[in-house]
Amino acid sequence: MTNSNRTWIMAKVPTGALEEDCFELIEQDIPKPKEGEVLLRNLYFSCDPTQLGWMNGSADYMEPVKIGQAMKASAVAQVVESNNPQYKNGDIVSGLLGWSEYWLSDGRDLMGGPLSHVGGQVPIPVSMGLLHITGFSAYFGLLDLGKPLPGDTVFVSGAAGAVGSVAGQIAKIAGCKVIGTAGTDEKCTWVKDELGFDDCINYKTENIPQRLKAFAPTGIDIYFDNVGGQILDDALAQLANGARVVLCGGISGYEKPQPGPSNMMMLALRRATISGFIVIDYMSQFATAGARMGEWYASGKLKSKEDIVEGFENAPAALKGLFTGDNMGKRLIHIADPQ
Ligand SMILES: NC(=O)c1ccc[n+]([C@@H]2O[C@H](COP(=O)([O-])OP(=O)(O)OC[C@H]3O[C@@H](n4cnc5c(N)ncnc54)[C@H](OP(=O)(O)O)[C@@H]3O)[C@@H](O)[C@H]2O)c1
Incomplete structure (x- = not known):
């Protein structure tokens, strides 16, 4: 593992079309987790049109991203170093995280809820789209x-x-x-x-x-x-x-x-x-919906297609592509494989 951690921060607030120069890539050392913290390696980011609203403030159900902060995304990550008893090294978790290769968490995501364990019954990409x-x-x-x-x-x-x-x-x-x-x-x-x-x-x-x-x-x-x-x-x-x-x-x-x-x-x-x-608003019913949809998926009644863009460096282009119709199915960004 190198000591370098890249992060896409929001460099300016988009005022019209989402342009790649709304983001800037910065490089820092990988942070060290303190007591109660976990160091996560991001594996996949979800691309969602509403992320534009998190940048320009129009999606007011979410605290907007501020200039200089890491862009937020729904993500699946792996725990690489844990000082938190709820998570052990190697666990796969999901939550709202930052557009960084490595991300430090106190066990909560950017919405303030606990990082969720990802079960592994379906491939990670399916768990991020069809079953999310x-x-x-x-x-x-x-x-x-x-x-x-x-x-x-x-x-x-x-x-x-x-x-x-x-x-x-x-x-x-x-x-x-x-x-x-x-x-x-x-x-x-x-x-x-x-x-x-x-x-x-x-x-x-x-x-x-x-x-x-x-x-x-x-x-x-x-x-x-x-x-x-x-x-x-x-x-x-x-x-x-x-x-x-x-x-x-x-x-x-x-x-x-x-x-x-x-x-x-x-x-x-x-x-x-x-x-x-x-x-x-339906969060309390997600597990029920997931179980029912999981059965439809397992029986072949419901198909899942993921449109996966390779590489952390391509995150801005992958997000922008939603607005130009580049994707077919659920767009994700693949950053790393679980170890
Ligand atoms: N209410 C909620 O809680 C909630 C939750 C999730 C998503 N959403 C909304 O659901 C919608 C779909 O989200 P998604 O994640 O499934 O994205 P998506 O449909 O996978 O990706 C966006 C698609 O929108 C189409 N598009 C882009 N510009 C368009 C335009 N001017 N006119 C018509 N189509 C256009 C493109 O396909 P074409 O090639 O067909 O143009 C593009 O592939 C979005 O509006 C999103 O904000 C709402």
Whole structure:
């Protein structure tokens, strides 16, 4: 083990598009854990669109990253030196950590909760996407707010992304007819052929209103929104009576605010509801959801795809790539393997 520890700090607050010069790479000595502390070696970082909101302060459920501080990410790490009785050398743990190769913790993560032990029943990448925040967002957003019934027509935007790919698959498990949107033909083919969606619209090249009318002549029962903007407006125009619109995310407006939807009156005309959620509010039910989704995964009903960028040095580019549609499935950054 060398004595050097690299960290990506936030160098400036993004004011529009996320640019790589918002980060700066610094090099320091690897810290020594004091009594009660553990030294962690980061193995994987999760890439999440909401990290932009942690930088510019728009995601106000989280203390924003300050200039000069390590960028925050959901991470899986290995304990390399422990002076804390709760953790022993070699343990694999997860939590909100900093974008560093090595990270010092007093046993808590950056949200203040204890570092969680990672069980090892599924590969680490699966435990970070399908069976973690993005998978649980799909699960609770669709089942708790969307309330799917067999035969419902479900529309999912961002269908080839981490949340959308799982939301559509759970809707299929619930017996629904599912259509998605994605930004390339390759993504649409994957969503249909591998994940079992009934159809998928390339929102960059196809006419969404026409495609939705053809797919759902009597209207959409559930719209699971990951992107906001024009696609949300198009979905509102095609709602069925009693439809449920689930606001999970609005990535089209994260870098540059989008005009509000012009079809809001459709909620009244269709006696529809629109509801948003932040998945951490369901934390007390994560274990139950994880057990159920784990069974679906083990039986092949639910597929997981990870889009893994190699190398700590590529973290800024990997995060930026979410906003240009580089990823298919759950984007992670791989830093090291467990020893
Ligand atoms: N409410 C919650 O608690 C919660 C939790 C997790 C995530 N979320 C939200 O859920 C959404 C999906 O997150 P994720 O982690 O699964 O990310 P993701 O979908 O894996 O990655 C982002 C994707 O968004 C698409 N995209 C980028 N710019 C776009 C635009 N202008 N219009 C339409 N699509 C665009 C890209 O795919 P294309 O190639 O298809 O454009 C890109 O691959 C995000 O909005 C995120 O903030 C919410």
